Amino acid sequence: MTSTPSSHLAPLHLAVALDGAGWHPAAWREPHSRPSELFSASYWTDVVTTAERGLLDFVTIEDSLSVPANPLEPVDDAVDRVRARLDAHLVAARLAPITSNIGLIPTITTIHTEPFHVSKAVATLDYTSRGRAGWQVKVSASESEAAQFGRRDIPALTDADRQSIVSGILPDFVRALFDEAAEAADVVRRLWDSWEDDAEIRDVEQRRFIDRDKLHYIDFEGKYLSVRGPSVTPRPPQGHPVVTALAHQRVAYELAARTADLVFVTPFDDEQVTAILGEVRAAEEHVQRTGEPLRVFTDIVVFFDAPEETGKERLARLDAQAGAEYRSDALTFTGTAAELADLLLRWQQLGIDGFRLRPGVVVDDLDAIAGELVPELQRRNVFRTEYPQTNLRGLLGLPIDVPNRYAAGTPAA
Amino acid sequence: MSSQKRKQVILGAYLGGVNHHTAWWDPQAGSQIEFDSFEHTARTAERGKFDFFFLAEGLALRERAGQIFDQDIIGRPDTFTVLASLAAVTEHLGLAGTINATFNEPYELARQFATLDQLSGGRAAWNVVTSFDAFTGQNFRRGGYLDRAQRYERAEETVALVRQLWDSWRNDDIVADKASGRFLARPDAGEFAFHGSHFDVNGRFTVPRSPQGRPVILQAGVSPQGRDFAAGNADAIFSPYGQLPEAADFYRDIKARAVAAGRDPGDIKILPSASFVLGTSEADAIEKYREIRDQQVTGQTALVLLEQIWNLDLSKYDPEGPLPDIAPDPEAPPIIQGRAFIHQDRFATVAKLRAVAESKKLNLREVVIDQFERGPIVGTPQQVAEKIDSFVSNDGSDGFILGSHLVPTGLDEFVDDVVPLLQDRGVLRSDYEGTTLRDNLGLPIPVQREHVTAR
Numbered sequence: 001m002t003s004t005p006s007s008h009l010a011p012l013h014l015a016v017a018l019d020g021a022g023w024h025p026a027a028w029r030e031p032h033s034r035p036s037e038l039f040s041a042s043y044w045t046d047v048v049t050t051a052e053r054g055l056l057d058f059v060t061i062e063d064s065l066s067v068p069a070n071p072l073e074p075v076d077d078a079v080d081r082v083r084a085r086l087d088a089h090l091v092a093a094r095l096a097p098i099t100s101n102i103g104l105i106p107t108i109t110t111i112h113t114e115p116f117h118v119s120k121a122v123a124t125l126d127y128t129s130r131g132r133a134g135w136q137v138k139v140s141a142s143e144s145e146a147a148q149f150g151r152r153d154i155p156a157l158t159d160a161d162r163q164s165i166v167s168g169i170l171p172d173f174v175r176a177l178f179d180e181a182a183e184a185a186d187v188v189r190r191l192w193d194s195w196e197d198d199a200e201i202r203d204v205e206q207r208r209f210i211d212r213d214k215l216h217y218i219d220f221e222g223k224y225l226s227v228r229g230p231s232v233t234p235r236p237p238q239g240h241p242v243v244t245a246l247a248h249q250r251v252a253y254e255l256a257a258r259t260a261d262l263v264f265v266t267p268f269d270d271e272q273v274t275a276i277l278g279e280v281r282a283a284e285e286h287v288q289r290t291g292e293p294l295r296v297f298t299d300i301v302v303f304f305d306a307p308e309e310t311g312k313e314r315l316a317r318l319d320a321q322a323g324a325e326y327r328s329d330a331l332t333f334t335g336t337a338a339e340l341a342d343l344l345l346r347w348q349q350l351g352i353d354g355f356r357l358r359p360g361v362v363v364d365d366l367d368a369i370a371g372e373l374v375p376e377l378q379r380r381n382v383f384r385t386e387y388p389q390t391n392l393r394g395l396l397g398l399p400i401d402v403p404n405r406y407a408a409g410t411p412a413a
Numbered sequence: 414m415s416s417q418k419r420k421q422v423i424l425g426a427y428l429g430g431v432n433h434h435t436a437w438w439d440p441q442a443g444s445q446i447e448f449d450s451f452e453h454t455a456r457t458a459e460r461g462k463f464d465f466f467f468l469a470e471g472l473a474l475r476e477r478a479g480q481i482f483d484q485d486i487i488g489r490p491d492t493f494t495v496l497a498s499l500a501a502v503t504e505h506l507g508l509a510g511t512i513n514a515t516f517n518e519p520y521e522l523a524r525q526f527a528t529l530d531q532l533s534g535g536r537a538a539w540n541v542v543t544s545f546d547a548f549t550g551q552n553f554r555r556g557g558y559l560d561r562a563q564r565y566e567r568a569e570e571t572v573a574l575v576r577q578l579w580d581s582w583r584n585d586d587i588v589a590d591k592a593s594g595r596f597l598a599r600p601d602a603g604e605f606a607f608h609g610s611h612f613d614v615n616g617r618f619t620v621p622r623s624p625q626g627r628p629v630i631l632q633a634g635v636s637p638q639g640r641d642f643a644a645g646n647a648d649a650i651f652s653p654y655g656q657l658p659e660a661a662d663f664y665r666d667i668k669a670r671a672v673a674a675g676r677d678p679g680d681i682k683i684l685p686s687a688s689f690v691l692g693t694s695e696a697d698a699i700e701k702y703r704e705i706r707d708q709q710v711t712g713q714t715a716l717v718l719l720e721q722i723w724n725l726d727l728s729k730y731d732p733e734g735p736l737p738d739i740a741p742d743p744e745a746p747p748i749i750q751g752r753a754f755i756h757q758d759r760f761a762t763v764a765k766l767r768a769v770a771e772s773k774k775l776n777l778r779e780v781v782i783d784q785f786e787r788g789p790i791v792g793t794p795q796q797v798a799e800k801i802d803s804f805v806s807n808d809g810s811d812g813f814i815l816g817s818h819l820v821p822t823g824l825d826e827f828v829d830d831v832v833p834l835l836q837d838r839g840v841l842r843s844d845y846e847g848t849t850l851r852d853n854l855g856l857p858i859p860v861q862r863e864h865v866t867a868r
Contacts, residue, residue, distance in 0.1 A: 035587075035589035035596065036587065036589045039587075039620070039621055040532070041531075041534070065521075065524075066616065067603065079597040079600050080595060084602075084603065084620065086528040086620060087525050087620075090494070090525060090528045094497045094501055096448075096501070097501040112521070114553050114554060116472070116553055117517070120494075121491045121494050125494050127446060128448040128498035130448070149520055149614065150613050151518070151554075208484065209483060209484065209485055209487065225554065227551070230474060232472060232473070233489065233491060
């Protein structure tokens with residue numbers, strides 16, 4: 001693929017994915033890590049403050065309904081890992097009042113949750129953050145999560161299933177769960193539209209608080225869900241908060257193309273960047289996506305060089321502590337901020353819209369992102385030097401006027 | 414002032430919302446949705462050394478005759494999200510929210526409250542309500558309807574399971590010792606199994622033990638079954654009684670039931686909700702209240718309130734005339750949907766209203782005011798402080814959950830003018846002593862139960 005001469009002028013978007021003490025399982029043992037504070041507000045406050053100091057577009061907060069574990073490895077009884085986590089959406093809500101510009105995108109799982117609750121929860125985060133909310137859609141596909149709810153059975157993954165997932169082919173029941181997730185996300189968006197922006201009229205003379213013609217039953221009847229609506233929460237400030245999804249293969253690209261504004265992908269090299277972008281565009285075509293194209297962000301796990309130790313040495317030391325070589329679904333980068341900047345700009349030239357960095361060790365690598373990588377990108381004139389006055393959609397270059405599918409004069413979606 | 418410590422007044426603050434009491438028509442009224450309104454009220458309550466802030470919930474918009482009700486406030490934000498955001502702008506105030514036990518799964522709601530508790534340093538409280546209406550169910554996967562007996566059974570199991578999840582981590586399960594590399598004290602921290610008739614679940618809970626042991630549980634219960642459930646399970650009960658002596662009867666009854674359930678009567682708090690109207694003189698306060706009430710209960714509002722009893726369209730009746738001369742129709746499809754409905758004998762209620770109208774010579778609207786409007790606490794700041802203190806010291810309750818008809822600034826004058834008087838009387842703290850909601854309420858940290866896991 002060739003780059004157009006002007007493409008290097010496009011603004012680069014930068015985000016971080018937060019997960020406990022960091023993405024490396026031994027991250028919590030690092031000298032600066034605060035493992036006993038991982039479940040308190042003080043830790044998350046400091047982390048998001050650093051991210052906002054770095055002028056990042058947004059933070060995502062990982063979640064699952066089971067104790068943290070590598071989904072591709074059977075749950076073990078390890079006591080040397082961070083085996084606990086908070087509800088990510090509520091962490092984001094706790095952070096909303098103490099931040100003012102950075103986007104807050106918690107993971108909220110589908111399948112065992114209620115789209116009605118998810119819709120009003122994300123809408124309310126959009127209110128309490130004043131237009132900075134998003135949602136990372138995630139499928140709960142594990143047997144263990146299902147057993148905690150007792151409402152339905154999901155079969156355990158066999159070794160053959162795991163092999164096939166790694167090679168990019170999903171078992172049928174998992175494909176159905178993705179289909180259901182797309183339906184859930186559709187319901188969530190419809191509920192956001194179930195109040196028109198100007199539904200609240202406060203007409204004192206007529207004693208009418210709302211114009212009921214501007215509230216809409218969604219009357220959704222799908223393959224998996226039926227939800228009547230309207231939402232109890234008025235339309236969020238952004239209209240539609242930013243919907244995101246992580247995707248590794250075709251079924252997930254199609255889920256993203258059906259439901260998301262932004263997709264996180266995991267190429268390991270230039271060739272895969274191009275190939276994945278092609279797959280994403282093909283998925284968009286296949287699901288007949290209309291409107292804005294998916295924004296494509298690349299996930300990269302980062303271990304930066306430190307004054308005393310290279311990133312590579314840090315990673316090796318952490319691996320030795322964990323007793324195993326670190327494996328990730330995303331590219332693992334070790335090196336200097338300048339080297340990472342080179343990579344980001346090269347991939348941007350190939351058509352990537354932004355990058356979500358997964359700090360190997362949150363306290364150290366997020367500091368390096370804010371303190372070294374961002375200044376490096378600013379020196380190259382590819383990253384903002386202050387936040388513009390806009391909401392998260394505006395920050396990401398998404399249209400800030402989102403038509404309401406139910407409003408008179410809006411063509412049916 | 415006597416040297417003996419006087420019975421303390423517990424204060425909660427609610428933000429007026431979806432009902433005809435909240436004066437959205439007032440030029441000073443603010444948003445029911447924007448975070449500023451919640452932040453202002455919570456900060457004001459904390460300035461007044463209140464014990465907690467309370468947020469109600471509703472999961473379907475109210476309808477009348479098949480149309481969304483438009484005369485009064487509808488719409489509200491998500492309870493959990495607002496409370497978690499309020500944790501960032503308050504330090505001591507308890508954060509209590511209603512969450513429906515029917516339309517939320519125990520694992521998820523236990524996790525959300527446990528998270529709120531961690532993020533607020535031990536200030537979370539759950540007001541348990543159950544719902545059984547198929548109308549609200551249309552917004553959820555579970556959909557359907559639970560009959561009354563099943564509804565309590567499910568609620569009991571939900572509370573038991575949620576408690577088990579909150580107890581699934583021990584205080585010392587997180588070691589987080591960098592040197593040895595040991596994060597967990599035991600490999601099965603958080604493990605649980607529960608086999609009931611509504612829930613058959615097992616797994617691992619992801620949130621470590623609460624800074625206050627367990628979140629506080631609030632409940633309402635009027636029926637004997639509801640009272641027993643609450644007396645056995647709750648840390649605090651919403652009392653429907655704002656007047657002595659029936660309030661004191663309820664108080665004694667609940668404390669006795671708690672003792673019968675093997676609990677210390679001091680470990681369950683009884684709290685009616687109330688609004689207030691302050692004036693420069695008693696006459697001024699009464700006049701203000703009349704003005705507010707006339708706007709709250711318009712003729713139209715009175716008719717709608719009666720429609721909930723008659724279950725018929727009464728819009729053709731004159732609010733300034735006599736009560737409708739027709740019989741109620743319990744069999745018709747509900748004319749009002751999405752409101753909490755207290756089971757009652759419609760015919761008996763109508764007969765009672767007719768008797769009141771007859772004996773007091775009241776028209777339709779006046780009967781509604783007389784029978785349905787639980788009067789606020791009205792008076793000068795001195796009088797209001799005196800009434801609150803006296804009601805609590807006479808065991809009408811352990812305190813009040815207070816709210817104003819005016820959102821969000823209505824609580825300000827209470828905190829400015831009444832709170833110092835309560836403090837002077839020695840019945841309200843002048844500063845917070847502890848850090849958790851249990852500290853505020855004087856509740857002990859609950860004993861952790863050991864659960865035998867089935868795996």
